[in-house]
Amino acid sequence: MNFLKFILVLFVIYIDSISFAQEPQELKDKYVLVIHGGAGTISKSTLTPELEKEYKDALKEALKCGQNILDTGGLAITAVEAAVKYMEDSPLFNAGKGSVFNHEGYNEMDACIMNGKDLTCGAVAGVTNLKNPIEGARLVKDSSKYVFLYGDGAQEFCLSKGAAYADSSYFFTDFRWKQYQKALEKDTIILDHDTTSLNYNYKALEELEKFGTVGAVALDRYGNLAAATSTGGLTNKEFNRIGDSPIVGAGTYASNRSCAVSCTGKGEFFIRETVARDIAARMEFGNQDLTESGEKTMARLEKKGGSGGFISVDKRGNYIMMFNTKGMYRGVVTNDKKTSVKIY
C-alpha cells in the first residue's frame, strides 16, 4: 500500500512538472499597460488647460502604479487592479471617489476584473459603499465561488472579505457637486428658453455621464493578459440598470489565447454587440490581428449607433486605443519606459 502511495506521489510530481514546464517561467522583457479614463464629447473647448493637465497627470500616475508592478515581474492582474484603483481614488474620473451623483444623490457603481491566464473573473454591480469597486470585483474573483454579485449582497460579501468601506460622504466631491449643480441649473435655464439647445446640451451631458468609465489592460512579463473596468454609473440611472462594464464579454474580457479588452461607451450597445469578447473572438477563431479585430468590431458598433471606445493589448504586446467619440482619456506605457497620455 505504501509502495502504491509512493508511485502515486511520483506520478503527481511528474504531472506537476509537466504543467509547470508549460508555464512561461523566465521573465521576458516585454510588458505593456494601457489605460482609459472614459470616452465622450471631450474637446479642447470643454477642458481648461489646467484641467487638461490634471487629467494627464492622473493618467500618468495611474500608469506608474501599474508599471511598477509589471517592471518588477508582477502579474498583469495585479497591475490592472492597481491602475484602476488609482483612477477610482481620483476625483477626476467617473469611478470610485469621482463617481457622478445620481438622481437620489448616491452612486451605484459597477466593476469587473478578468485574468486571461485561466479566465477567472469577478464582478460587482450596484454597490454603493465600497471605496474601490475593483477591489470588490477582485475579492469576488479570488474568494468566492461566484463570479457576479449585486448590490447589498455584493457589498456584504466584499466587506466580510476585507474590502475598504466608504461612507456616502467620501463620494462627495466639490468638483462633481458643482458639475451636477451646473447641469441642473443649465437644464432649468435652457428649458425655459430654447428647446433646440436643450436637446443638444442634454445629449452632451448624457454622453459625458454615460462614458464615465475607467479601465486597464496589461500584458505581463510572463505573457499573461488581464483586464479591469470600473464605473460610477449613470446620472439619473433608473431601475437598478446594469451596464456593460461588469459584464464579462461586453465591457471587459481577457484571455491569454488572444487579448485583453476594456470598454467605455453606451453600455447597452456594448452588451448587444458583446464587444470585448468579439474583439478577442475574431483573433482567436478568425485569425484576425488585433487592429483588424478592433476596427471591424468598431465598425459594427458604429453601424448600430453605438459610440464609445476600447483599449486592448494582445499576447504579442500589440495594443490599440480606439474610439469614435471626440476624445478618450487614455495612456500607455511599455517596457521601454516611455509613457504616452492623450485626450483628443
Place this chain on the structure above:
Amino acid sequence: MNFLKFILVLFVIYIDSISFAQEPQELKDKYVLVIHGGAGTISKSTLTPELEKEYKDALKEALKCGQNILDTGGLAITAVEAAVKYMEDSPLFNAGKGSVFNHEGYNEMDACIMNGKDLTCGAVAGVTNLKNPIEGARLVKDSSKYVFLYGDGAQEFCLSKGAAYADSSYFFTDFRWKQYQKALEKDTIILDHDTTSLNYNYKALEELEKFGTVGAVALDRYGNLAAATSTGGLTNKEFNRIGDSPIVGAGTYASNRSCAVSCTGKGEFFIRETVARDIAARMEFGNQDLTESGEKTMARLEKKGGSGGFISVDKRGNYIMMFNTKGMYRGVVTNDKKTSVKIY
C-alpha cells in the same frame, strides 16, 4: 419648404423600401424550435414513471406553444418567449412558478431574451414577484432604453409596463415544498450519521438545483433566430448572486449571422467561458459548423470542470442539444410536425 418636405418624404419611402426589400419576405417552409428544461444528475432511478411522463408532457406542450406561432408565420422571438412562458407556468421546472425555495423562502429569478435579427435583447435578474420573468425580459428589450435591470428596479419597470405580478404565495408549490423539506430532512439525518453520503447527497442536490433552468431557441420561417432563458435561481443563493442565464453571451445569445443558444449548468463556468457567444463566434469568425462549434465549446467547458448543457439552432435549421451531465430535459419540433422529447 413644402416641396422640400415632399422630396424628403419620397426619400424616406425609398430608403424604407430598400431595407424592406432586404428582409426575407416570402415565408419559407423551414422552422425549428428546440427547448430545454434544465440539465443535471437526472437518471431513471431519480424519476418515477409518472413524473417522467409529466415532464415529457410538459415539454410537448411547451413545444406546441412555440410551434403554433412558427407554423402560422410568427416570429422566432415570439415563439421562444411562449415556450419559456409555458415552462415558467409549470411547477415542474425551476423557473417561474416552479422556482425552488431559497434559504429565506423566496426566489430571485433571472431571465433573458435576444433577437438574432437585430441583436436587441433584454434581461432581468433578482426579481421576486414577476409571474413570468421572461415577460419582464421582453419588456426591458422592447420598452426601455436599457438592456439589463436588477431586482426592485427591474420589477418596478416591468410592472409599470404591464407585466403580470405574482404574490410570493403563487410560487409556493407542494411539489417544491416537499422537495425542499425532504432536502432539509435528509441533510439532518445524514449529518448525524454519515459524512460520505452527506457529501454525495449535498452534491446531487446542489447540482439539481443549479441546473434548474429553462430555455428555448428558434428559427422562424423568415430565417430569423431568437433565444430565451429563464431560471428560478439557486437554493441558498447568497449575496445577490447573478448567474449566466440573464447574461448576453454567457447563458443566452442569438444572431442571424450564426445561431441562437440557450444554456443550463453551473453558471460561473458559463460566464468565464462566454459559452453562448463562443458557439456563435466559432461559426461566425471561424467558419466552424454548429456541431463542431458545440463540441469544441463543450470540450473547453469540461476541461475547466464546468458541467451542464446547451441547445442551439443555426440559420440553416441545424440544431444541437448537448450536455455532459446524466440528463437534460429537452425537446425539438420542426416544420415536419414531428415532436421529439427526451430526458436521459
